[in-house]
Amino acid sequence: MELMGVEPDRLHFSWISSAESTKFVNVVKEVTEKVKAIGPNNHFIKDTAKVA
Amino acid sequence: MTLVKIDKKNWAEGLKAAAAAYRLYGPVKEKDYHQFKALEKGETPEFDMVNTRLSPKALLFPQSEEMLEYSLDESRDDHHIMKEVARDDSPRAVIGIRPCDAKSTLLVKLNFDTPDVKDPYWLNAYQTTTFIGMACDSPLSTCFCTTAGCGPYHEEGLDMLVMDREDAYLAKILTDKGKAFADAAGWKAASDNKTAFESGKAAAEGRMVSSIKTDNLTATDLLELHGATFWEDIAFSCINCGTCTFSCPTCWCFDIQDEVHGKSGVRMKNWDSCMFPIFTVHTTGHNPRDTKTQRVRQRFMHKLKYFVDKYDAGIMCVGCGRCVRQCPVNIDIRRVCELMNSFKPADACAAQG
Amino acid sequence: MVGYTEKIKEIAGRLLKECTVDMVVGFRKGTMPMMNEPCFATTPEAVDTLMWDSNCGINLANYLTNRKEKVAVIAKGCDSRNIVTHIIENKIKRDQVYIVGVPCTGMIDKRKITGMVAGEILEVSETENTIKVKTADAETLFEKTEVLQQNCSLCIHRNPVIHDEMVADMVQEQTDVDRYADIRKIEEMEPEDKWQFFDDLLSPCIRCYACRNACPLCYCPTCFVDEAKPQWVGKGQDPMDVRTFHFLRAYHCAGRCTDCGACERACPVGINMRLLTRKLEKDCQEQFGWEAGMSLDQRPALDVYQANDPGAFIK
Numbered sequence: 001m002e003l004m005g006v007e008p009d010r011l012h013f014s015w016i017s018s019a020e021s022t023k024f025v026n027v028v029k030e031v032t033e034k035v036k037a038i039g040p041n042n043h044f045i046k047d048t049a050k051v052a
Numbered sequence: 053m054t055l056v057k058i059d060k061k062n063w064a065e066g067l068k069a070a071a072a073a074y075r076l077y078g079p080v081k082e083k084d085y086h087q088f089k090a091l092e093k094g095e096t097p098e099f100d101m102v103n104t105r106l107s108p109k110a111l112l113f114p115q116s117e118e119m120l121e122y123s124l125d126e127s128r129d130d131h132h133i134m135k136e137v138a139r140d141d142s143p144r145a146v147i148g149i150r151p152c153d154a155k156s157t158l159l160v161k162l163n164f165d166t167p168d169v170k171d172p173y174w175l176n177a178y179q180t181t182t183f184i185g186m187a188c189d190s191p192l193s194t195c196f197c198t199t200a201g202c203g204p205y206h207e208e209g210l211d212m213l214v215m216d217r218e219d220a221y222l223a224k225i226l227t228d229k230g231k232a233f234a235d236a237a238g239w240k241a242a243s244d245n246k247t248a249f250e251s252g253k254a255a256a257e258g259r260m261v262s263s264i265k266t267d268n269l270t271a272t273d274l275l276e277l278h279g280a281t282f283w284e285d286i287a288f289s290c291i292n293c294g295t296c297t298f299s300c301p302t303c304w305c306f307d308i309q310d311e312v313h314g315k316s317g318v319r320m321k322n323w324d325s326c327m328f329p330i331f332t333v334h335t336t337g338h339n340p341r342d343t344k345t346q347r348v349r350q351r352f353m354h355k356l357k358y359f360v361d362k363y364d365a366g367i368m369c370v371g372c373g374r375c376v377r378q379c380p381v382n383i384d385i386r387r388v389c390e391l392m393n394s395f396k397p398a399d400a401c402a403a404q405g
Numbered sequence: 406m407v408g409y410t411e412k413i414k415e416i417a418g419r420l421l422k423e424c425t426v427d428m429v430v431g432f433r434k435g436t437m438p439m440m441n442e443p444c445f446a447t448t449p450e451a452v453d454t455l456m457w458d459s460n461c462g463i464n465l466a467n468y469l470t471n472r473k474e475k476v477a478v479i480a481k482g483c484d485s486r487n488i489v490t491h492i493i494e495n496k497i498k499r500d501q502v503y504i505v506g507v508p509c510t511g512m513i514d515k516r517k518i519t520g521m522v523a524g525e526i527l528e529v530s531e532t533e534n535t536i537k538v539k540t541a542d543a544e545t546l547f548e549k550t551e552v553l554q555q556n557c558s559l560c561i562h563r564n565p566v567i568h569d570e571m572v573a574d575m576v577q578e579q580t581d582v583d584r585y586a587d588i589r590k591i592e593e594m595e596p597e598d599k600w601q602f603f604d605d606l607l608s609p610c611i612r613c614y615a616c617r618n619a620c621p622l623c624y625c626p627t628c629f630v631d632e633a634k635p636q637w638v639g640k641g642q643d644p645m646d647v648r649t650f651h652f653l654r655a656y657h658c659a660g661r662c663t664d665c666g667a668c669e670r671a672c673p674v675g676i677n678m679r680l681l682t683r684k685l686e687k688d689c690q691e692q693f694g695w696e697a698g699m700s701l702d703q704r705p706a707l708d709v710y711q712a713n714d715p716g717a718f719i720k
Contacts, residue, residue, distance in 0.1 A: 002592075003599060003681075003684045004599060004652060004681075005597070005599035005601075005602075006596065008596075012720065013718055013719045015719055043600050044645065045645065046313075046646065047313055048311065048317070048318055049116065049118070049311050049318060049320060049639050049643040049646070050644060050645075051114070051115075051116035051117060051118055051641050051642050083675075084516075084519075085674075085675075105674065106611070115611065115612075115642050116641030116643070192525050193525060193527060285444070285445075288468070289442045289443035289444060291615065291618035291671065293613045293614050293615035293617075293618045293619070293671070294611070294612070294613035294614060294615075295613045295615050295671075295673045298613050298673075299673060307640070309636075309639075309640050309641070311639055311641075320641055322612075322640050322642075325613075328614075329631075376437065377437065380463065380615050380670065380671030380672075380673070381443055381671075382435035382436060382437055382441065382442040383442065384435075384436040384437075386436070387436060
């Protein structure tokens, strides 16, 4: 995905069990901050088909 | 039929003048090939090519075209109403279409303009377009138009035919639409060079190296031809992609798809290909042409037999050679035509299908 | 690869005469310069049309899936690795296929050569190391190494990894080949430039699916782009749909692709879609130490979970 132009900080992976609520909160906070720092995404979006 | 001489210096100016009344399209170089595109202001078509990679059929029949649209947004006046997509129907001119591609428009018209059923999308585009052809002086070794019902100086389907005479162009105005374009472009210098087109045509036709024979296709029995044993061999290498159908100027099949996005949607038509396995899938799941051999046979039978029988207008091929040049596995319609044309029914196997 | 044609005819004739196989899949000479057509022979007489040269770039493993007969196939290095993958993925049984191995010195790139000469190419002939290109006005001689398909110039598995019989002696494998120099260049770009790069790369795509259909790995009865209920990807020319088709197909081939180059060769508009497949090949190599199709005894890296699979990216 990075090769195609997705900024590295936009895609995150994490293993979180439903019993790890603190970790969940922290990861969500971190991802939100990182993505907000990059700004709105304007790639990989399709509205109605762009055609003739 | 008026003959008009166009000094090459006046060519670009003429196109600029015509651009006031017509949207112009012509072949434009992109990387290592040419493609028909809308010409930008002041842009002239580029002719350092024999023909474009894909045919100009996309000008009348875009690969993806929106037909209808709707919105469920109740704040809009037209909510919940499916309506036609707004289209630009102002006059257009295609500058530099080759005679083979121009002839193909007439073959396609047989399908889209019938007494019972008309395709308004294609017909609309066709009727608002003026076709300015550029005669072909150096055919490729894969061109076989002269034996496919047209030729490098063929006039059917054109409103004007232009030939290159080094320092000038010589244009033969063929229809009222052609005259209207010439007037808009300010090309009025009459010429009395009556022999130029004949000699140009003879010279170009003399350079044709490839040919096909189609004289037996009408007489050969359809079912016998369908049951011929050579189809397995022809079809084996085919990978059932859409290259031949998409590059062919006479292929016209399309698929209608709905795409929904949130509260709005469109109904669009996309090029489809009889080569694709799901082309003939029924809603029940049954597929009458679910083997490759059936599909390949169908395509060549359509081009060289069914169309011949149905319309009595020759074969459904103009000899442009694009499929020959672009097929990834080198299936050659000229070879198939030879097999079909020389087929003797005694060779047919009894089993069909 | 001079002399391969005669050997292939001899082997094919023998296999059919002795009924070792029902059918031989190979190439016959095409009607266009630099093109050959895959074909089959079912009788010893028919093997006379079989031939081999540096234009046999289509992957014949593509014609093996779901066959019921016993079939012999002429396979170069990359093709043989795809046959291994087919066997592992149960698309054909090992004892159903007789592999006639071709030690390959590479296929020439017809698009590259067309761009290097002026005028229509009328004839192309070759010797062991040279390619002669004839147009109406001139004859140009190239070193074969100058005009190879890119995947062949980067090839590190020219010899078949599995075979029942070989057409010739093994050839020397290339060493010190940097397979990913161009991929690394793209990896170093800024995200915006990367996005634009692939936009430009994929813009000529006409959704003909020649790449997918020429690929031996793409054998799904219904490809994801052909599904309509649900419709995963639009079927038209929207740039996002075109991009999705290409990168998702690359993902489906990840860890299985042998870089045979059939996809690029088949493409009628010359798209270099191997930039996507090779990135995934690079990742599989670097992260799993995996190379597709090298052995019948190992399941592909993305097929199995190992305890030591890379996991550093999961926080």
